[in-house]
Amino acid sequence: MSGAPIRLAAGRLLNLVLDKKRTLDDALATDDAYNNLDGSDRAFARAIASSALRHLGWIDRGVSPFLSRPLSATGAEIRALIRAGAAQIWFMDVPHHAAVSETVEAARLWSPARSGGGFLNAALRRVTESESPAATISPLALWPDWLASRLGSAYGREAAEALALSQLEEPSLHLSPKGDGARVAEATGGTLLPDGAIDIVSGAVETLPGYAAGDWWVQDAAARIPAQLLSPQTGERILDLCAAPGGKTLQLAAAGADVTALDRSRPRLERLKENLARTGLHAEVIIADGEAWAPPALFPKILLDAPCSALGTLRRHPESAWIKTEDDVARFPGVQARLLAAAAGMLAPGGTLVYCVCTPVPAEGVDIVEAAIGKGILTRSPVKAEEIPGFEAALTPAGDVLTLPGTGGKHDAFYIARLIKPA
Template sequence: MAEETARGGAARLVLGVTEDRQSLGDQIQSGALSRLAPPDRARAQRLALATLRNLNRADAVLKPFLRKAPPPAIRATLRVAVTEIFAEGAAAHGVVSEAVDLARRSGRKTEAFAPMVNAVLRRAAETPAEAWAKQPPAPLPGWLRGRLMSAYGKAATLAMEAAHARGAPLDLTPKDGDAAALAARLGGEKLPTGSVRLTGPAQVSDLPGYAEGDWWVQDAAAALAAKALAPRPGERVLDLCAAPGGKTLQLAAAGACVTALDLSAPRMARLEENLARCRLAAETVVADALTWEGAADFDAVLLDAPCSATGTIRRHPDLPHLRDASGLKEIAALQAALLDRALTLVRPGGRVVFATCSLLPEEGERQVSAAIERHSGLVADRDALALPGVEPGWIGAGGGLRLRPDHWSDRGGMDGFFIACLRRRD
């Protein structure tokens, strides 16, 4: 499939996700959009994200005009075109013309379908906008949907699916903590938790204050983990599984003496770049947290553990096409081992914040309750979670903070996250 245009690049990305089970990030990193200029590259990514969020709507509009399923490459082109017309509001004639041209230029296997692409899209473009809008949000895959139904009920699960379809705005964390000033500077909204939210497309590196390191991109939910840890100036704090570094930046900005550890050298390099841009300091270590033989007796440890990432679907709509339940037990076992390890690295009376960007109780609430059973003297500190902007109903009976994509639905939602603050008694 040709990539000379943003639409062609978007179709290639969608095809890579739905047919080859390759994430958008992996495709982009491997050069899938390398033939596009930066503005077209950004547009291709935006179109691919919109298409993946609206696959069921696109298929519903196309279905009446397809007698049989077209080849995958043609289907991807049709899906992108219909999404651009109905979700992006693009003029139909330009979208149809380029989709036909794309089919002609994409090789012998697709050029014969150019007349069909023309006919189908012209008819599909005449579909009333209400037919697109009335389609329900894409359901989550069965393995995940069933678990969420059991944990939160049908209404909450449907609300989360609707939040995924709406996508995610851009959240920023101010280095100096002055969210009101940053919101005024960038024309954004100060959120109750202290983050700043921007709506609409934006080139991050072009925004005021980026080059100066005055802020960094971080979802409002993710920013609460470091706030629950509440580092004090001069405290020795360990950030386990630290990259790409949003929480490390928060801890360092608070004045803590931070050690950031991560297994991935490339991801740690990104963390170091972020530290340099924001003019903050931290010791960085590339190592396996389970076997690292560094210093112990930290005042506090923050563990944002590897997980299924099911809380990030609203910004990563490719994830439902890539994940299944096959690795959940292994991930949960790794989380438990990492949490046990974190508890050995904190001094008596110290605290460990355990966090995952997962919606699954087995990666959150159950991990904490199991850890408390395994470790004598370990307690969950509910008071640490009583943060500005956190609603009391978000804190569960077990002392953990459960955040969901449907929270703040009138403000644009938030990532799904679980956070708990554990303390070892003296």
């Protein structure tokens, strides 16, 4: 059977994401051409779209010399198929003749792309004759220019390049155990990591042993650090201020804390409740705006996992760098600063607050924390290396945690600070 419908589905997914600004998960859930494919064909279409998104900056720069008009001036559907074709040729183990002919055939199946078949064919033939851009174009070109320049100036070229290259990795699957981690590692065939997460090599989540019994939940190894830095104790009142879908709430509840899980998103709180039900854990769930909520009593400990650009999770969501604009990202620091000030107001004097974001953008992380410290609202409680086993290299000179590539295993990029409210 022809592979053209697979390339058509990949092109449609790319068109939905890059031209209509939908997330890849949303496009996968809703596109009929993709959903009508059989299992293995569907997986292949998804792999092509995912590879094109991971390598997008390289693909767009790499194909431009081969086009008689700029990519941006090309019809959206042909643009999507050029990207799908180039991903197969440069970054996937697909025979070149099949990648070209099936992708050109896909243009014939897609009416808005039909007239561009000759242009597509010529471009992809040139791609087959050329070296992969991985050999010639800087890793920073994997990102839009604004992001490359921000992270390049924040961390230096070498660290920023390592961060960019880390988005090419398939994301790892990490589990957090409800109880004994060694037992979960044995049951699932995973490896127990130094911080207590379980690294799973492969397997569909729902089919892994212990899923239905609620013995564990999916959580990146770096995402476990914020709750661990609160040292939750049995019966201790802890507020999880931006809680849904609840990975950190589950950690705190599993440690025996008396958790209040607050979030303003009803659908996300439904997921949190499902996670509590599956694991048999308990938390008081509150739907409210964290900037305005007035607690019945001050809390001795608070976790603030603030809304952020999520640019530390590009391995899982490679499209994020392209569908979020610099203006979108610029909106977060205001929200984060207001939530941190509100959280400080809900904290008892002498109490501990952990602030975290899953982004390496300093304006959303260390800058927010330094501003609060500068105002005298909070002081820093520096983290010690022995508190973050496996992530010792992520400790910053100031005593915060920044999980860039190379500071642990394969994980998301988190910024985490532990703070105290002056008594």
